[in-house]
Amino acid sequence: MRILLVEDDIGLQTSLSEILREAGYAVDVTGDGIEGLFFGEEYPIDLAIIDLGLPGMPGMDLIRKLRELERQFPILILTARSEWQDKVEGLESGADDYLTKPFHPEELKARVAALLRRSAGHAQPLIELGSLKIDLSSQRVHDGDQEVELTTYEYKVFEYLLMHPDEVVTKTVLSEHIYEEDVDHDSNVIEVFVGRLRRKIDPQGVINPIETLRGRGYRLNKQSQTA
């Protein structure tokens, strides 16, 4: 999942991007509203965290512009203004949630996870896929009572596919949402991740939740959840 963080305070920018990266998100960081708009417009962003007091372009305008451009990803407002007047204005401009400074990093992570989940249409943080139980908030996968150990990148791939069930996801899209920069678009790496992920979550090849569509990409079949 790729997150855009628009925060002008360098200290907060650094610590927040660290926290988010540790949580397994790809993070694009900027301290400027205009640059934030550029990122939001050009990059495949899954969620934006926007501070309201920004140089270049006020956060509220940035949110409005993004919504005008029909960017539908969830937006979390980050602001020192905790009064309801400001909250209401922020939410009316098109944001989905609101977090006032100072906040607990855990709170931020929980809100981000909840927003991503909501945008994928999952009301609960727990997703069941056959015998698999995926907890999106703790980022743990269980097969029955057994925990399935996934690496960060394996989890990222799995999470993205879970958030886009029954959709064809190309390798390029996967790599874009997993890596911050277009470091390497070598599709082999993605193939390796998917292969490892398949072996781990479905060692016997019973449910085969991730389908390979030759030349197009992958699809996570939701039907297999009930199968």
Added chain:
Amino acid sequence: MSIRGNQKKTLSLRLRLVALVVLLLAVSLGLVGFALDAAFHKSSEAGLKARMESLVYLVLAATDANEDGSITVDDDPGDPRLGQPGSGIYAHVYGDLNEWASPSSLTVDLPRSQRAMAGESQFNVPSSENDFYRLCYGVRFELRDRSTLPVTVCILVHSVELQPELLAFRTGLWRSLGVVGLILVLAQLVLLTLGLKPLRRITQDISAVESGELERLEDNYPKELEPLKRNLNHLLDTEKANQTRYRNALDSLAHSLKTPLSVIRSSLPADSSRKSAAIENSVVDMQHLIATRLQRAAASARRSIGKAVDIKTQVERLIQSLDRVYSQKTINTDVIIEPGLAFYGEQRDLLELAGNLLDNACKYGDGRVRLTVHATDSDDARAGISLQVEDNGPGIAEDEREILLKRGVRGDERAEGHGLGLAIVLEIVSAYNGEIIIEQSDLGGACISVLLKTR
């Protein structure tokens, strides 16, 4: 208190002016009256004198000097009143040997007169000794032996003779002066009312500024009041600028403190060591202080009794926002507000109060929230509102209610719980001299009733 003082002052200014004018009018009209009266008196006396002179000539014409030095006067010199006893007009003629009195003086005791030198006339007005106007005229009759006989002709007129005339004049004079005086006093009252009107208007406008209905004195006042208006407006502007500066300083202080606090919080190691817990708690305490004290201080600096805020519109904005934030939870909110109900305070305060209460209800309730707002006084929309938020959550235990309502004491959830929201609500309630009650709702959860006074 101050208003009554103002009225008293205006009244005394008015009374003083009216009293002074009445006094001035009484003195000046009195003097005019006396002068006119005296002038009229004098002119009627002059008229009388002229009449008496002609009588002197009439009597003289009827007088004859005899050879023996006595005089004879025709008993009817030509004026019927001289022949009518007690008519008030009398004639005396004094010769050397004898004298003559007109028949009119038969029943009257006339004072005797001094003889006048020939060619000399004496005119006397009534005095304390007698009540007569008297004109005596001395002549010399030439006898045949070339000797002369001094004769004095006196006409006496009783002072009563002028009285009806004077009386009529005086009555007319004082009556018209009285009418003039009355008209002047009434005119003065009207003038005062009209003249003091701008003063009354400016007083009203100042109290409107005081109550927040006006921002500054914008009306046009007479030239004399313009400096007052200018100075007052200047004072108001300075005051406002100071308030804005103060508010902005507090506001930006409150907000700029939060980013560093966020940095501290997010830089803390994720372990639950005692050290980081202590820092974490202090940060939460500081956040609490900023949210309640500092931000409310900034808010109270901006207080003025503003325009009507439509409660329903604002509540709907809040509910839409809350629906967004709590979209993973289905919340049914019943809103009971009479259409058109207005709040005569700061919109920000209304949003903050209702926002915190509704947020708590959404957070702790189990999907059902009820908001009821009505005016405290159905006759006076400006008096204030009463607002009630209920939910179907676990509610607030009775022994906890008191603790929550104590200023600055938090509930168990330190930063984000009922505690912080309620602490802000309490600050707003106290800023509006209001009341707050925590009860049990028939929905099953907490019922928080708040009363705000806007007058």
